[in-house]
Amino acid sequence: MRDIQAQAITDTVKRLCIEANYYLPQDVLDALRQARQREEAPRAQKVLDTILQNAQIAAEKQLALCQDTGTTVVFMEVGQDVHIAGGRLADAVNEGVRQGYTGGFLRKSVATQPFSARKNTGDNTPAVIHTDVVPGERLKITVLPKGGGCENMSRMVILRPGEGRKGITDFVLRTVEESGGNPCPPVIVGVGVGGTSEYCMYLAKRALLRKVGEHNPDPETAAFEAELLEQVNALGLGPQAWGGRTTALAVNVETHPTHITSLPVGINLQCHSARLKSAEL
Amino acid sequence: MKRITTPLTDKVLESLEVGDEVLITGVIYTGRDAAHRRFVEALDRGEQLPVDLRGQILYYVGPTPPRPGMVIGSAGPTTSYRMDPFTPRMYEAGVKATIGKGGRSQAVKEALKKYKGVYFGAIGGAGALLSQTIKKADVVAYEDLGPEAVRRLEVVDFPVIVVNDVRGNDLLEQGKAQWRRTAPA
Numbered sequence: 001m002r003d004i005q006a007q008a009i010t011d012t013v014k015r016l017c018i019e020a021n022y023y024l025p026q027d028v029l030d031a032l033r034q035a036r037q038r039e040e041a042p043r044a045q046k047v048l049d050t051i052l053q054n055a056q057i058a059a060e061k062q063l064a065l066c067q068d069t070g071t072t073v074v075f076m077e078v079g080q081d082v083h084i085a086g087g088r089l090a091d092a093v094n095e096g097v098r099q100g101y102t103g104g105f106l107r108k109s110v111a112t113q114p115f116s117a118r119k120n121t122g123d124n125t126p127a128v129i130h131t132d133v134v135p136g137e138r139l140k141i142t143v144l145p146k147g148g149g150c151e152n153m154s155r156m157v158i159l160r161p162g163e164g165r166k167g168i169t170d171f172v173l174r175t176v177e178e179s180g181g182n183p184c185p186p187v188i189v190g191v192g193v194g195g196t197s198e199y200c201m202y203l204a205k206r207a208l209l210r211k212v213g214e215h216n217p218d219p220e221t222a223a224f225e226a227e228l229l230e231q232v233n234a235l236g237l238g239p240q241a242w243g244g245r246t247t248a249l250a251v252n253v254e255t256h257p258t259h260i261t262s263l264p265v266g267i268n269l270q271c272h273s274a275r276l277k278s279a280e281l
Numbered sequence: 282m283k284r285i286t287t288p289l290t291d292k293v294l295e296s297l298e299v300g301d302e303v304l305i306t307g308v309i310y311t312g313r314d315a316a317h318r319r320f321v322e323a324l325d326r327g328e329q330l331p332v333d334l335r336g337q338i339l340y341y342v343g344p345t346p347p348r349p350g351m352v353i354g355s356a357g358p359t360t361s362y363r364m365d366p367f368t369p370r371m372y373e374a375g376v377k378a379t380i381g382k383g384g385r386s387q388a389v390k391e392a393l394k395k396y397k398g399v400y401f402g403a404i405g406g407a408g409a410l411l412s413q414t415i416k417k418a419d420v421v422a423y424e425d426l427g428p429e430a431v432r433r434l435e436v437v438d439f440p441v442i443v444v445n446d447v448r449g450n451d452l453l454e455q456g457k458a459q460w461r462r463t464a465p466a
Contacts, residue, residue: 041460043300043442050404050440058409064345064355067408067428105354107345107428118315120427149360149382149405180453181383182360184405236461240382240404242442243456273406 002137006087013096016143018104020277044244069106070145079136150183159263181241184271192266194258200266207252288336299450317367331422335375343428357408401441
């Protein structure tokens with residue numbers, strides 16, 4: 001059994017919120033640069049240049065990459081031999097979000113009473129927290145600030161099992177095409193296949209935690225990802241959907257066994273400002 | 282590259298073609314979901330808008346808070362379709378251009394032709410870069426809305442592209458038609 005202080009969790013979450021919103025991950029920067037090299041459409045080339053320039057300005061000036069600093073989605077892998085001392089885990093995380101969004105000059109974008117008053121909570125809490133209990137005595141925290149523009153383009157369907165690969169492909173292409181410029185392409189497409197209705201959406205979000213260019217370890221799924229990426233980029237939407245070859249930087253598919261009657265498919269899009277930051281305690 | 286200054290005249294609006302890159306200098310006003318609801322409620326009651334938007338540009342943005350000594354934080358466009366239900370009324374009330382990201386509804390495109398307006402796209406996710414062109418920012422209405430309050434921005438060479446022009450052309454349709462490599466699903 002190992003003690004981890006709630007205060008250390010708060011401090012870490014605070015730092016991750018700020019750093020995630022100021023600095024684009026290296027793999028995303030690399031993927032954008034490679035896309036810029038491959039891109040043929042002149043307007044799309046300019047958009048990609050601007051996105052890269054934006055990342056440089058944000059880092060230099062300690063300014064949020066995007067004004068939508070998102071809903072704070074926090075993924076945690078909690079070792080089963082960890083004991084959280086000095087407070088509740090969720091409280092520690094939310095205190096970190098509060099301090100990070102206030103101290104880091106990030107936008108507070110969370111509203112209570114979603115179908116009526118829609119009152120801003122003023123500190124971006126509560127975070128959306130996913131906790132996985134894993135072997136060991138470490139705690140891994142990942143902060144994914146998720147913008148509304150791309151989150152609003154999420155879709156879920158339960159296909160008939162016989163629709164298989166083709167059904168999934170059509171659903172992915174339709175979702176990306178219909179979303180147009182709304183999710184800020186080039187996007188990362190998270191796809192969750194299998195499980196149940198809520199679990200496929202969770203998998204779709206978790207698929208966004210991968211580094212760009214990292215494939216599913218299962219060779220069949222990895223080949224499916226490559227095929228989907230090719231087809232998404234053949235849509236011609238391009239950056240901002242103003243035309244071009246770069247509609248997506250990656251398609252990440254996560255799977256889970258499912259019921260014999262079902263083929264659940266969840267899609268969660270991530271914008272090109274694919275902010276993500278992890279730390280381990 | 283075309284340079285325009287606000288307020289906008291019909292002559293300027295007619296000169297703008299879909300796909301044109303444009304640098305805006307002058308005053309632009311911000312407004313997004315909650316402010317649009319209030320704008321339209323005010324118009325429904327036959328009241329004046331809290332700011333005179335005739336001939337003006339409305340920018341869909343909710344910026345991050347500025348650091349001390351800065352004018353504004355990150356300030357890129359939000360997705361425009363959420364404002365679509367309110368937008369024809371805004372053009373009817375005299376707004377001449379809007380700035381956002383993503384496409385517009387058919388009703389908005391019709392309003393652009395009817396009232397001679399344009400829709401500009403700014404690059405979504407480039408809020409840090411765009412903020413550098415904003416020289417002054419003041420809340421002028423609905424302060425209680427926080428990031429969604431209406432602000433008066435003074436900008437110099439704010440970069441946009443013409444997504445929908447006064448003639449009904451649409452950059453998203455044109456771009457896709459030019460670059461698609463497969464038959465539509």
